[in-house]
Amino acid sequence: MIYSFNDSKTMAKWNGFxxxxxxxxxxxxxxxxxLYYTVVIALLASTIATIIGTVTAIGIHNMKKxxxxxxLLNINYLPVLNPDIVTGIxxxxxxxxxxxxxxxxxxxxxxxxxxxxYVILSVLPKLKQLPANTxxxxxxxxATPFYALRKIIIPQIKPGIMAGFLMAFTMSIDDFVIxxxxxxxxxxxxxxxxxxxxxxxxxxxxxxLSTLMFITVLALLLIVNKKSSRGDxxxxx
Numbered sequence: 001m002i003y004s005f006n007d008s009k010t011m012a013k014w015n016g017f018x019x020x021x022x023x024x025x026x027x028x029x030x031x032x033x034x035l036y037y038t039v040v041i042a043l044l045a046s047t048i049a050t051i052i053g054t055v056t057a058i059g060i061h062n063m064k065k066x067x068x069x070x071x072l073l074n075i076n077y078l079p080v081l082n083p084d085i086v087t088g089i090x091x092x093x094x095x096x097x098x099x100x101x102x103x104x105x106x107x108x109x110x111x112x113x114x115x116x117x118y119v120i121l122s123v124l125p126k127l128k129q130l131p132a133n134t135x136x137x138x139x140x141x142x143a144t145p146f147y148a149l150r151k152i153i154i155p156q157i158k159p160g161i162m163a164g165f166l167m168a169f170t171m172s173i174d175d176f177v178i179x180x181x182x183x184x185x186x187x188x189x190x191x192x193x194x195x196x197x198x199x200x201x202x203x204x205x206x207x208x209l210s211t212l213m214f215i216t217v218l219a220l221l222l223i224v225n226k227k228s229s230r231g232d233x234x235x236x237x
Contacts, residue, residue, distance in 0.1 A: 021204040021205055021207065022212075024204075024208075025209060025212075030193060031190075031205070034188045034189055034192070034193035035190060037104070037187055037188060037189050038173060038189040038190045041107055041108050041111055041189065043169070044108055044112075045111035045112045045115055045168065046166075046169040046172055047165070049112050049116045049118075049168045050119050050161060052112070052116055053115070053116045053117075053168075054119060054123050054161055056116070057124045057127060058123075058127065058149070058153065061124060061127040076120050077117070079113070079114050080118070084176075084177035087113075088177050088180065088182065089181055091106075091109075091113060091181065091182050092181040092182055095109075095182065102185075103183070103185065103186065103187045106183070106184060107179055107183050107189070109182075110182040111172045111175065111178070111179070114171070114175075114178055118168055119161075119167070120164075121164075122160045122161070122164030123160040123161055124160075126156070126159060127160075130156055130157070134152060134153070134156075135148050135149075166223055170217055170221060173213070173217060174213070175191060179191060180192055180195070190213060193209075194209055194210060194213075
């Protein structure tokens with residue numbers, strides 16, 4: 001991080017404080033293209049994963065205890081516990097099998113896939129904290145299932161949904177391994193771009209880009225932690 005402010009092109013000596021390497025990032029077409037794909041894929045993947053993950057978490061929560069519920073929970077833990085390289089190769093093999101052209105679509109599908117479990121794990125604890133028979137009480141009072149979900153359940157688990165979305169967005173921005181195995185020609189995110197630039201030698205622009213990514217991810221994680229803590233404080237009040 002310190003060397004991203006160094007006026008020298010080498011890390012061997014310190015020539016003074018400067019922001020020029022951050023300015024040069026804006027004139028690098030490859031980095032701007034990678035930034036575009038990173039943000040677009042992260043937003044789409046986290047939004048879709050949040051919707052699917054929330055609906056799935058509600059479905060799992062409403063299931064009766066037994067083999068089926070335990071099986072789904074264990075399946076959900078697999079992508080979280082698996083090394084990224086295993087998930088990346090598995091998804092790459094799947095895309096080859098179904099003959100999908102590698103590029104934007106495959107990377108987006110991959111990001112949605114590995115983000116869903118994190119959303120489920122963020123929403124489930126909030127569902128478990130709901131008073132028992134909340135939905136049944138709403139239905140007895142004349143509410144439709146969709147109305148009960150929209151007006152009663154969703155507002156109470158909103159902190160978990162927001163935490164899941166931010167976690168998914170953070171994971172998507174920071175991902176390298178899975179993206180590396182599922183990308184295609186002309187599509188690159190910031191992590192892949194940093195890797196490609198580093199192979200040609202460490203340049204000051206890489207230090208600046210790495211610093212920006214570190215600060216962004218750190219800020220998002222702090223927001224996730226703050227929202228989760230605030231949600232717990234409100235529920236315990």
